[in-house]
Amino acid sequence: MKDKLTIIKIGGKVIDQEELLDQFLVEFSKIEGKKILIHGGGKIASEKGALLGVQAKLVEGRRITDKDTLEVVTMVYGGLVNKNIVAKLQSNGVNALGLSGADANILKAVRRPVKSIDYGFVGDVRKEEVNTDITSNFLEASLCPVVCALTHDGQGNLLNTNADTMASIIASSLSERFEVKLLFCFEQPGVLEDFEKQLVIEKLTNESYQDYKSNGVIVDGMIPKLDNAFDAIQNGVNSVRIGAFSDLAQLIEGYVGTRITN
Amino acid sequence: MKDKLTIIKIGGKVIDQEELLDQFLVEFSKIEGKKILIHGGGKIASEKGALLGVQAKLVEGRRITDKDTLEVVTMVYGGLVNKNIVAKLQSNGVNALGLSGADANILKAVRRPVKSIDYGFVGDVRKEEVNTDITSNFLEASLCPVVCALTHDGQGNLLNTNADTMASIIASSLSERFEVKLLFCFEQPGVLEDFEKQLVIEKLTNESYQDYKSNGVIVDGMIPKLDNAFDAIQNGVNSVRIGAFSDLAQLIEGYVGTRITN
Numbered sequence: 001m002k003d004k005l006t007i008i009k010i011g012g013k014v015i016d017q018e019e020l021l022d023q024f025l026v027e028f029s030k031i032e033g034k035k036i037l038i039h040g041g042g043k044i045a046s047e048k049g050a051l052l053g054v055q056a057k058l059v060e061g062r063r064i065t066d067k068d069t070l071e072v073v074t075m076v077y078g079g080l081v082n083k084n085i086v087a088k089l090q091s092n093g094v095n096a097l098g099l100s101g102a103d104a105n106i107l108k109a110v111r112r113p114v115k116s117i118d119y120g121f122v123g124d125v126r127k128e129e130v131n132t133d134i135t136s137n138f139l140e141a142s143l144c145p146v147v148c149a150l151t152h153d154g155q156g157n158l159l160n161t162n163a164d165t166m167a168s169i170i171a172s173s174l175s176e177r178f179e180v181k182l183l184f185c186f187e188q189p190g191v192l193e194d195f196e197k198q199l200v201i202e203k204l205t206n207e208s209y210q211d212y213k214s215n216g217v218i219v220d221g222m223i224p225k226l227d228n229a230f231d232a233i234q235n236g237v238n239s240v241r242i243g244a245f246s247d248l249a250q251l252i253e254g255y256v257g258t259r260i261t262n
Numbered sequence: 263m264k265d266k267l268t269i270i271k272i273g274g275k276v277i278d279q280e281e282l283l284d285q286f287l288v289e290f291s292k293i294e295g296k297k298i299l300i301h302g303g304g305k306i307a308s309e310k311g312a313l314l315g316v317q318a319k320l321v322e323g324r325r326i327t328d329k330d331t332l333e334v335v336t337m338v339y340g341g342l343v344n345k346n347i348v349a350k351l352q353s354n355g356v357n358a359l360g361l362s363g364a365d366a367n368i369l370k371a372v373r374r375p376v377k378s379i380d381y382g383f384v385g386d387v388r389k390e391e392v393n394t395d396i397t398s399n400f401l402e403a404s405l406c407p408v409v410c411a412l413t414h415d416g417q418g419n420l421l422n423t424n425a426d427t428m429a430s431i432i433a434s435s436l437s438e439r440f441e442v443k444l445l446f447c448f449e450q451p452g453v454l455e456d457f458e459k460q461l462v463i464e465k466l467t468n469e470s471y472q473d474y475k476s477n478g479v480i481v482d483g484m485i486p487k488l489d490n491a492f493d494a495i496q497n498g499v500n501s502v503r504i505g506a507f508s509d510l511a512q513l514i515e516g517y518v519g520t521r522i523t524n
Binding site: 048051052053071074075076077078079080082083084086087088090091095096097098099100102103104105134137141143150152154155156157158 | 337414
């Protein structure tokens with residue numbers, strides 16, 4: 001029988017509001033067994049970038065990671081956010097180990113090819129590139145990897161990488177060795193059918209997902225997030241759920257949030 | 263017979279000038295066997311701090327790490343400098359693993375007690391607090407720890423910590439398991455007897471060190487660095503040498519630099 005592994009991706013306010021983060025990390029620390037935390041930090045990066053005089057660059061509405069922006073996200077994701085989470089988890093008795101994809105080469109990426117847009121230092125990742133050996137070694141040594149949204153190209157460059165996608169492929173690749181539960185946590189109580197009423201869709205199949213998209217119920221940033229969630233469930237992850245970071249214990253038990261199924 | 267372990271601490275220009283860093287890392291990558299790299303990044307931290315509106319605070323001539331300064335060094339040491347070194351080493355075929363003292367709890371510190379001055383978030387470290395088990399595990403797994411000048415207090419706070427001192431106590435504690443060679447690398451070709459003539463002191467005993475201090479030949483920042491070097495040699499480290507990062511291969515072989523002996 002495979003060992004259980006819980007992988008949680010956090011994003012949004014929980015990262016930049018210290019009190020929310022502390023509360024979340026206390027709950028996270030209570031999870032028994034092997035676990036991995038994956039985080040971004042985009043809002044803090046934008047704030048620090050503005051202070052450093054690095055303007056967000058958009059081409060055709062898409063964010064571009066130039067050299068200055070890469071420097072900012074390296075400081076914020078790899079340094080400020082990651083090391084603070086690690087120190088806080090240590091104080092909760094969790095032996096956290098902060099990692100970018102470059103550390104121990106846990107995740108190598110390919111710089112996104114230039115088609116109509118040059119996204120700059122942005123990494124595209126595949127589950128075949130997850131270093132499952134070393135990641136498993138860390139887990140077996142009772143370490144809790146805390147992974148930030150940075151990878152590397154193997155040629156000395158760091159690459160800004162989508163944290164949802166990293167969570168999805170890390171979960172998929174580790175599902176060969178572990179029984180993996182993957183949770184995407186953010187502000188909302190789940191994928192919403194009605195934003196005003198905060199009505200949560202309890203279960204989302206690929207079929208109903210397509211319907212919700214056609215009807216315009218599921219739009220914008222929720223689409224790539226759900227694509228990552230469906231990729232995970234279709235690639236061996238045992239359980240995928242989306243919900244609020246403020247309700248972690250209930251979400252892990254499956255009492256709240258949106259369940260993603262085949 | 264103990265395995266060999268080379269521990270190198272870098273500081274100064276090599277960290278903030280990309281070309282120098284690249285050259286150094288190529289040479290570092292050629293070192294055979296187990297190795298650890300330890301770095302600061304004070305100059306970049308001062309630059310980024312100034313851009314972020316964080317002024318260096320001095321009390322009685324001593325630098326203070328307030329909350330804002332801690333944030334800057336966390337971004338610069340833990341993020342910008344550390345992750346870039348790791349990515350570059352990976353491209354040289356070295357399986358680097360970036361660490362602060364909080365990661366895997368490799369080094370817990372005590373916040374410096376307030377006597378006449380409150381240094382703020384500054385950590386004092388002891389060799390007994392180095393987590394030699396996990397550090398040895400990383401080395402046995404062919405990982406190369408890249409350690410930045412941050413520790414933690416075990417209560418959720420990161421602490422700014424002197425990189426020379428970290429190198430000294432990490433080397434001392436690991437000398438129980440390994441035959442350790444410790445090198446402090448900076449701009450100068452070694453400890454200088456005459457700055458104008460760049461005359462290097464080839465060998466420094468504790469006795470000659472005291473003489474050079476009395477005569478005013480060795481002054482200022484070189485004193486705490488040498489105190490750390492002598493601490494290491496007096497605590498089981500097999501070989502301690504101080505010299506130029508630009509001459510690493512010769513320094514390792516013992517052909518150049520200043521040798522520290524009992």
